[in-house]
Amino acid sequence: MPKQTFFNLPEDKKERILNTAIDEFSKYYYHKASISRIVKNAGIAKGSFYQYFEDKKDLFKYLIGRAGEEKMKHFNPIMTNIDNVNFFEVVRAMYITGIRFAMENPRLQQIADNFIRDNDTRLKQEILGDNIPKSNEMFISMINKGIEKGDLDPSIDVALTASIITNLNIAISDYFIKEVKGKDYMEMMPLVDKMLYILKNGIKSKKEGEK
Amino acid sequence: MPKQTFFNLPEDKKERILNTAIDEFSKYYYHKASISRIVKNAGIAKGSFYQYFEDKKDLFKYLIGRAGEEKMKHFNPIMTNIDNVNFFEVVRAMYITGIRFAMENPRLQQIADNFIRDNDTRLKQEILGDNIPKSNEMFISMINKGIEKGDLDPSIDVALTASIITNLNIAISDYFIKEVKGKDYMEMMPLVDKMLYILKNGIKSKKEGEK
DNA sequence: CAAGCATATGACTACATAGTCATGTGACCC
DNA sequence: GGGTCACATGACTATGTAGTCATATGCTTG
Numbered sequence: 052m053p054k055q056t057f058f059n060l061p062e063d064k065k066e067r068i069l070n071t072a073i074d075e076f077s078k079y080y081y082h083k084a085s086i087s088r089i090v091k092n093a094g095i096a097k098g099s100f101y102q103y104f105e106d107k108k109d110l111f112k113y114l115i116g117r118a119g120e121e122k123m124k125h126f127n128p129i130m131t132n133i134d135n136v137n138f139f140e141v142v143r144a145m146y147i148t149g150i151r152f153a154m155e156n157p158r159l160q161q162i163a164d165n166f167i168r169d170n171d172t173r174l175k176q177e178i179l180g181d182n183i184p185k186s187n188e189m190f191i192s193m194i195n196k197g198i199e200k201g202d203l204d205p206s207i208d209v210a211l212t213a214s215i216i217t218n219l220n221i222a223i224s225d226y227f228i229k230e231v232k233g234k235d236y237m238e239m240m241p242l243v244d245k246m247l248y249i250l251k252n253g254i255k256s257k258k259e260g261e262k
Numbered sequence: 263m264p265k266q267t268f269f270n271l272p273e274d275k276k277e278r279i280l281n282t283a284i285d286e287f288s289k290y291y292y293h294k295a296s297i298s299r300i301v302k303n304a305g306i307a308k309g310s311f312y313q314y315f316e317d318k319k320d321l322f323k324y325l326i327g328r329a330g331e332e333k334m335k336h337f338n339p340i341m342t343n344i345d346n347v348n349f350f351e352v353v354r355a356m357y358i359t360g361i362r363f364a365m366e367n368p369r370l371q372q373i374a375d376n377f378i379r380d381n382d383t384r385l386k387q388e389i390l391g392d393n394i395p396k397s398n399e400m401f402i403s404m405i406n407k408g409i410e411k412g413d414l415d416p417s418i419d420v421a422l423t424a425s426i427i428t429n430l431n432i433a434i435s436d437y438f439i440k441e442v443k444g445k446d447y448m449e450m451m452p453l454v455d456k457m458l459y460i461l462k463n464g465i466k467s468k469k470e471g472e473k
Numbered sequence: 474c475a476a477g478c479a480t481a482t483g484a485c486t487a488c489a490t491a492g493t494c495a496t497g498t499g500a501c502c503c
Numbered sequence: 504g505g506g507t508c509a510c511a512t513g514a515c516t517a518t519g520t521a522g523t524c525a526t527a528t529g530c531t532t533g
Contacts, residue, residue: 102481107521308493
């Protein structure tokens with residue numbers, strides 16, 4: 052956590068510092084991001100930085116935490132209905148909010164991306180604690196419920212399906228941002244539906260049987 | 263390319279240097295990997311290193327190239343049959359060889375992984391040139407042929423499906439390495455088939471219609 | 474005015490990095 | 504012996520980093 056000194060700062064200064072830090076960590080991954088550059092760009096002294104934050108990790112943890120909170124704000128409303136709606140509706144809502152978040156907060160999305168892809172597992176452990184497996188567990192329980200309710204094919208492999216759904220989430224965000232960037236984000240809707248069609252029905256021709 | 267001096271070295275010395283370098287780049291991504299550590303671990307002088315390679319990038323390019331060649335050795339036999347066999351057979355063979363490569367060459371796999379995930383696009387561009395889009399183009403042409411032949415549902419979105427198949431390739435390797443590591447790699451076969459089942463048929467329950 | 478306290482500062486330490494270069498060493502040939 | 508050439512060496516340069524610390528500024532309170 053940042054020191055009290057940081058929270059005591061006037062709002063605009065806090066904002067300026069965080070904004071500069073977000074810029075830095077969205078451009079460079081953790082180890083390459085530079086405190087020296089941050090203080091230079093934010094127009095504060097090196098010493099001041101260390102009056103605000105314990106160290107580099109302290110700042111980064113704080114940013115990751117804020118990004119997570121921001122993302123959760125969008126996801127929570129979906130999760131409350133989770134038991135009442137069709138499985139695919141939930142997945143659809145998740146994909147849509149995921150893309151929306153990425154478009155509305157490209158720098159935070161980039162920071163999260165860099166962080167997820169970072170292979171310094173010690174750093175990840177220190178910063179995330181044990182929040183990583185939770186998302187997968189949630190999917191697994193969702194899939195199990197989906198099978199019970201009759202929404203899903205009971206012969207699928209649950210853990211593998213969870214992994215697929217997670218990866219498709221990443222795939223569709225990537226695909227959309229690469230292919231459709233700049234355009235209105237409402238254009239993602241048909242794309243999400245095409246993705247869900249495939250997830251639901253597969254890609255095998257319906258006209259003839261399996262060879 | 264490494265300098266001639268490097269290729270003139272006795273085989274065991276070359277081997278020792280490359281081996282140490284592979285170790286380093288599989289543990290750390292490009293910018294964090296250290297030439298100083300490599301020369302220390304390989305037992306050669308710093309100056310010698312620069313008699314063998316132009317610079318850090320030269321060595322890395324060489325390693326990426328070797329890893330690529332190694333991987334291609336496995337893939338090429340599949341690609342020659344590409345027109346004669348069922349679409350899903352090709353995808354199946356690709357997934358299997360992908361996992362096999364990852365298991366047989368964990369360090370090379372790790373280097374390729376680190377590199378793909380690196381977000382220094384300039385470095386990527388310099389090292390890969392324009393080889394990146396090629397793999398996607400190949401998938402797209404495969405999918406189009408699959409539709410023509412009647413293997414695939416013509417209503418799918420081709421580009422999106424290509425992206426899905428690529429991502430599922432990553433997903434299954436990840437999943438397999440996390441879940442099944444240490445065991446015999448033949449255990450991946452049922453997993454690949456479950457994955458293909460989902461890709462073919464989707465995950466929707468077959469008993470009742472869509473809600 | 475004076476004391477005290479929160480905040481601000483940038484030179485500095487200690488360390489790591491990639492890459493250079495002048496000097497050695499040893500084998501081979503004339 | 505003398506010359507040439509390939510390879511070997513590690514001290515050194517230049518640059519970057521995270522983090523420290525003694526000092527200074529300025530606001531608030533008695």
